[in-house]
Amino acid sequence: MENILEVKNLCKKYDNFELKNVSFNLPKGMIMGFIGENGAGKTTTIKAILNIIKPDKGFVKVFGLNIDQDDAKIKEDIGVVLDDMFFPEVLTPNDINNAMKGIYKNWDEKMFQDYLKKFSLLANKPIKTFSKGMHKKLEIATALAHHPKLLILDEPTSGLDPIARAEVIDIFQSILNDCSILLSSHITTDLEHIADYITFINDGEILLSKTTNELLDNYGIVKCNTADFNKIEKKDYLRYKKSKYEYEVLIENKKSFKAKYDITTIDKITLDDLMVLMIKGEK
Amino acid sequence: MIGFIKKDLAIIKGNFKIMGLLIIIYALLSLFGDMDISFIIPFMSVMIMISTFSYDNFNKWDAYSISLPNGRKNSVKAKYIATILMILVFSLLTIILSFIISYVNSKNINYVEILIYMLGTIFGTLLVLTITYPIIYKWGVEKARIVMFIVVLVLAILGSLAFQFIDFTNLAKLITIIEDYLIIIIIAMALAMVYISYKISQRIFMKKEF
Structure with missing residues (x-):
């Protein structure tokens, strides 16, 4: 093009x-x-x-x-x-x-x-x-x-x-x-x-x-507890943010993540989420 | 480029009332008193044009002007042309008015004296433009005021020193020799200094970032 x-x-x-x-x-x-x-x-x-x-x-x-x-x-x-x-x-x-x-x-x-x-x-x-x-x-x-x-x-x-x-x-x-x-x-x-x-x-x-x-189709936010977060390999997420009760983990490919991990709570991402996690999240 | 000139003239259109008032004051002072303040009119036209820089700066026009076709070149060119236009139009108005006043006062128009006086005034206003514009382009209107003050002060000191220590007999002789060509020389000097000033301003603006 x-x-x-x-x-x-x-x-x-x-x-x-x-x-x-x-x-x-x-x-x-x-x-x-x-x-x-x-x-x-x-x-x-x-x-x-x-x-x-x-x-x-x-x-x-x-x-x-x-x-x-x-x-x-x-x-x-x-x-x-x-x-x-x-x-x-x-x-x-x-x-x-x-x-x-x-x-x-x-x-x-x-x-x-x-x-x-x-x-x-x-x-x-x-x-x-x-x-x-x-x-x-x-x-x-x-x-x-x-x-x-x-x-x-x-x-x-x-x-x-x-x-x-x-x-x-x-x-x-x-x-x-x-x-x-x-x-x-x-x-x-x-x-x-x-x-x-x-x-x-x-x-x-x-x-x-x-x-x-x-x-919007591929990126997602995994919401999980500490035990599940510890299972995720570093190369499989971009950023994460820890709140009082859960982890919010930004991932690049929902499909391959689902295939690899037994974590089902993956939210759709908005551009606001993406910006906040990419800037404020930890690597 | 015409668009940039139109924009500058549109900015100062509110000031034409002040110019009108000045012309009336000049006419009254000349008709009923013995004061000739005609030089103020062309000078004011330059001062009014300088105010367009403040508007440009305050309203962040300069950055936008660069995003327009040939913006860097044309905005500088337009500023000089608009100012020269203003000087010429108001000088012409002053000349016509001076002819009328001269006729009313003495039933006789002193063409040569009025024209030479106005030529000197135009040269003076162009000198202000020549010195001021590159300074404004380099440092902005606010700082330019301080720089202008310093320039005038230095010129005044140098001038008074020159009168004290230099013998001007030779200069007077030189003026007598070139007398016939004086007007042409003054016009050529004015054109040369404005052109050099324009080139310097353009060079500054071409490199400027906003």
Whole structure:
């Protein structure tokens, strides 16, 4: 399958944080959920992909082109929502429309106005009068209105109420034929429904990058007592957490685990469970 | 790039009222008093443009601008072009107004004097742009204010020392020799210094990370 985005061995060192050989691929027409706790490196990775920061090592290819050499060509076809709000607050959506007309060759004024209506945003109101959720909606409308082939969205649903979130997620799904999406989010339940791939970063390192089905179908949480836990070989689990009455053990393959051990309580995993156990669990 | 210029002009559109007020004050002072503050109008246009850097910085626009097509190059280019446009438009307005005031006051328009005065003013505003913009791109608006203060102070000290210790007779002679070409030389100098300043700013911004 053709990769729309290819991230290979990205390294970036700061005084108190480091991206370590970050690599993953996003195939065409797919949504990748990019998860990890605060400060894990999601935003730094996204900034490196967009050339906002320069990596010390590694490379990024978008649409098969190198971001360092074909920056303008690539960015014509990328829609972006960054973690921080980024529109000057004295501007109005009309001002944004006028500016973007002169920035993107494919800017679709009608589409932008349609999104403004859909999101109930007044075109002539200064952005400083908008709530955080309205601000996010405006950013999303701007990211979508030039028919991008790739959307890079850093926490696009933060600040949105559940109805607006569902609306935005529906829009993301509806444009999928022409567009691929890299979506970082803390709201992992949204990702379970829409993401085809999950990439999990922790402390600047990619812990896993797999299809969502592979993760949710194969991974599981074994709940057992101390005696049963002691029977499990170290190589058969990823992490474990000991609570007052039981052990929660994260396993990579439910099927082979069931075949090997006589332990029947294996719960389905959620992305939240996965994150908590991978970060807080013991090896 | 036009989009970046439009964005900067949209940011400062609220300030055009202040510019209008300044023009009225200038006209009143010139008509009913004997004060010429016309130089303030082009200078204010640069100051207003500098405020767009504060908005960019406060609203984290710079990082986003890099995610736009040719964002690193175009946002710097647009800032310089928008500022020069502002200087030229408000200088032209001031010139026209000065002609009218001159006519009302003395029934005679002193074209040469007004134009030379405004040429000097435009050169001064471009000098502010030349020095300030690379400093802002390097250190941000807040730190740039301190750096600007130090630069002005150093220039003032050097200037006063120069007047004390250097004999300017030769310079006066030189100016007499080049008198016929003075306007062309000033315009060429202005263009050269703005271009060098732009190149430095662009170099700084190309390497900047957010």
